[in-house]
Amino acid sequence: MNLVVLIKRVPDTETRIQIKDGKVVTDGIAWIISPYDEYGIEEALRINEKQGGGKVTLLCLGPEEAKETIRKGLALGADDAVHVNDPALLGGDASATAKVLAAALKKMQYDLVLAGKQAVDEDNAQVAVRVAELLDLPCVNSVIKLEFSDDKKSARCLREVDGDRDEAETSLPAIITAQQGLNEPRYPSLKGIMGAKKKPITDWKAADLGLDPASLAPKLETLRFDPPPARPPGKKLPGDAATATKELVRLLREEAKVI
Amino acid sequence: MGNILIIAEEREGTLRKVSYELVTVANEIAKGLGGAVEAFVIGNNVGACAEALAKTGVAKVYCADSPALAHFAPEVFAATLADAIRKAAPSVVLMPATGLGKELGAQVAAKLDWGVVTDCITFQVEGGALIFKRPVYAGKAMATIKAKTLPVIASFRPNIFPPAPAESAAAPIEKVEVAAITPRAQVIEKVKKEAVDVDLAEAKVVVSGGRGAKDANGFVQIREIAKMLGAAVGASRAAVDAGWIDYSTQVGQTGKTVAPQLYIALGISGAIQHLAGMSSSKVIVAVNKDPDAPIFQAADYGIVADMFEVMPVLKEELKKVLAEK
Ligand SMILES: Cc1cc2nc3c(=O)[nH]c(=O)nc-3n(C[C@H](O)[C@H](O)[C@H](O)COP(=O)(O)OP(=O)(O)OC[C@H]3O[C@@H](n4cnc5c(N)ncnc54)[C@H](O)[C@@H]3O)c2cc1C
Numbered sequence: 341m342n343l344v345v346l347i348k349r350v351p352d353t354e355t356r357i358q359i360k361d362g363k364v365v366t367d368g369i370a371w372i373i374s375p376y377d378e379y380g381i382e383e384a385l386r387i388n389e390k391q392g393g394g395k396v397t398l399l400c401l402g403p404e405e406a407k408e409t410i411r412k413g414l415a416l417g418a419d420d421a422v423h424v425n426d427p428a429l430l431g432g433d434a435s436a437t438a439k440v441l442a443a444a445l446k447k448m449q450y451d452l453v454l455a456g457k458q459a460v461d462e463d464n465a466q467v468a469v470r471v472a473e474l475l476d477l478p479c480v481n482s483v484i485k486l487e488f489s490d491d492k493k494s495a496r497c498l499r500e501v502d503g504d505r506d507e508a509e510t511s512l513p514a515i516i517t518a519q520q521g522l523n524e525p526r527y528p529s530l531k532g533i534m535g536a537k538k539k540p541i542t543d544w545k546a547a548d549l550g551l552d553p554a555s556l557a558p559k560l561e562t563l564r565f566d567p568p569p570a571r572p573p574g575k576k577l578p579g580d581a582a583t584a585t586k587e588l589v590r591l592l593r594e595e596a597k598v599i
Numbered sequence: 600m601g602n603i604l605i606i607a608e609e610r611e612g613t614l615r616k617v618s619y620e621l622v623t624v625a626n627e628i629a630k631g632l633g634g635a636v637e638a639f640v641i642g643n644n645v646g647a648c649a650e651a652l653a654k655t656g657v658a659k660v661y662c663a664d665s666p667a668l669a670h671f672a673p674e675v676f677a678a679t680l681a682d683a684i685r686k687a688a689p690s691v692v693l694m695p696a697t698g699l700g701k702e703l704g705a706q707v708a709a710k711l712d713w714g715v716v717t718d719c720i721t722f723q724v725e726g727g728a729l730i731f732k733r734p735v736y737a738g739k740a741m742a743t744i745k746a747k748t749l750p751v752i753a754s755f756r757p758n759i760f761p762p763a764p765a766e767s768a769a770a771p772i773e774k775v776e777v778a779a780i781t782p783r784a785q786v787i788e789k790v791k792k793e794a795v796d797v798d799l800a801e802a803k804v805v806v807s808g809g810r811g812a813k814d815a816n817g818f819v820q821i822r823e824i825a826k827m828l829g830a831a832v833g834a835s836r837a838a839v840d841a842g843w844i845d846y847s848t849q850v851g852q853t854g855k856t857v858a859p860q861l862y863i864a865l866g867i868s869g870a871i872q873h874l875a876g877m878s879s880s881k882v883i884v885a886v887n888k889d890p891d892a893p894i895f896q897a898a899d900y901g902i903v904a905d906m907f908e909v910m911p912v913l914k915e916e917l918k919k920v921l922a923e924k
């Protein structure tokens with residue numbers, strides 16, 4: 341099958357987010373493929389390893405620096421990539437990003453698009469669903485298991501949403517977003533890392549996508565970022581386990597009034 | 600100025616609490632922006648939900664009620680909702696920031712070409728503009744976001760605003776037609792889940808275990824404590840990866856973000872990805888045998904001890920205190 345995986349470059353989850361003058365300080369941040377998108381890549385690779393044939397293509401909208409992130413995905417085993425690499429298309433909100441990715445997908449051939457349930461930077465959980473709507477594709481969100489019918493015209497998915505599990509069915513092509521549990525992503529092999537350097541990455545600009553940046557006017561404006569409200573210093577309760585635990589229960593009832 | 604439309608969420612024929620919380624948010628926004636508050640409910644056999652909503656002081660309730668909505672089909676739900684929104688012509692649509700609410704919000708917004716602010720926790724009306732605050736990077740930072748244009752969709756986190764009481768005179772209920780669409784993607788079956796837990800996202804109390812729980816057995820006691828408190832059970836990724844508990848319980852940057860009144864962390868070190876998911880809890884308790892564990896920096900109350908010595912005493916003491924009420 342021909343599979344496209346949407347990947348976003350985000351700060352490593354280890355990152356302590358520093359804020360200066362209302363902006364996130366990006367100097368010194370290590371960047372990764374958003375973890376949910378890694379589940380998408382892994383699933384795509386497994387599908388083609390199992391079925392034989394087909395191609396896994398990564399699609400990323402991001403700055404020039406995202407090339408490095410895309411190479412990481414190629415090192416895992418993806419065949420090639422499309423990098424929508426145009427400063428005029430960056431910095432948009434989820435609505436704008438979805439329009440750009442949808443325009444890119446219109447030029448591509450696929451049986452299935454995989455994406456993450458959300459990108460772990462802004463946690464919007466919007467882009468993939470919006471892309472599906474813009475392309476008039478069916479979408480199954482938050483998938484933890486994926487199986488295809490023998491004729492590859494439909495897929496069965498197990499979804500995990502709000503603590504519930506649902507068995508869902510979709511015709512193909514479709515967009516599926518990955519939730520934790522879908523699989524266990526592999527690590528890149530040395531051979532994979534070496535090979536990634538030779539794999540093709542195609543750059544597309546707004547003009548290649550027939551996009552007028554004016555049509556991408558964001559509907560939202562981020563005014564500023566702030567650190568989360570500081571927590572008052574806590575206290576360690578003295579005494580042995582039993583004494584401290586008794587005191588804890590008393591404090592939770594009488595001081596914090598939460599039980 | 601248009602109205603404010605809240606999209607209620609039901610589960611098995613009962614309105615989720617967050618739906619009443621949205622009425623409170625809508626009333627507050629209406630004070631600043633003007634407009635009436637209306638509500639929409641969608642599902643199968645949701646008549647009672649519509650009636651309950653009608654008593655929350657809203658001006659009108661739209662209700663899409665049909666066996667065709669018994670199982671979630673994104674295309675049918677979104678098209679029905681979009682039709683209702685076009686007709687109601689609100690300037691603000693409020694949704695619950697649940698998995699379902701976020702999915703529907705994004706899909707409807709794409710249909711209408713609107714913006715969505717996901718996971719809001721507060722808002723402000725300033726010179727006729729709506730400004731929201733929402734956590735980003737799983738809570739490592741807060742973003743202030745302005746809706747440059749109205750209408751806009753905003754999803755609000757559960758458990759932040761008080762629920763509106765359902766004791767007003769009943770507002771009219773208007774039936775809404777279900778969009779005539781043959782869905783290409785749909786839920787065909789709800790998978791029965793173990794009849795355990797309170798939903799993490801809405802829980803007032805969360806009791807979580809980490810690698811310190813040692814094995815799946817450790818979670819038996821954690822579950823008992825959670826049950827006594829009417830709490831949801833959570834876990835660190837280490838516990839989930841070890842297979843001691845289902846990954847749907849994972850709290851953190853790649854799991855659930857929770858903000859309960861009380862979060863109890865047992866045998867969890869407090870890695871940055873875990874802290875991200877729970878540090879906006881009101882009160883945090885940490886039990887860890889390592890006095891230098893980073894979790895203590897986030898905890899209001901810390902106990903440096905073996906969790907297996909703490910848990911039995913905790914059960915005893917809770918039993919006593921909870922009987923007092
Ligand atoms: C991309 C990525 C995403 C991640 N996302 C998440 C996430 O969403 N959520 C998450 O939780 N983690 C996440 N992690 C993993 C995270 O980095 C930590 O590895 C994980 O949180 C550690 O879990 P833990 O605290 O249970 O285990 P450990 O770090 O091993 O800590 C166990 C703690 O238990 C204490 N302990 C041991 N025995 C006892 C006892 N008998 N009594 C009391 N205390 C005891 C120890 O002192 C120790 O502090 C992520 C990692 C990556 C790379």
Ligand SMILES: Nc1ncnc2c1ncn2[C@@H]1O[C@H](COP(=O)(O)O)[C@@H](O)[C@H]1O
Pocket residue numbers: 346347348349374376377399400401402434437441454455456457458459460462463464465466467468
């Ligand atoms: N800039 C981007 N480039 C490629 N894919 C993206 C981009 N932004 C978001 N996505 C995809 O959409 C998913 C949801 O993102 P978000 O709505 O930002 O939480 C991500 O997990 C990605 O799969």
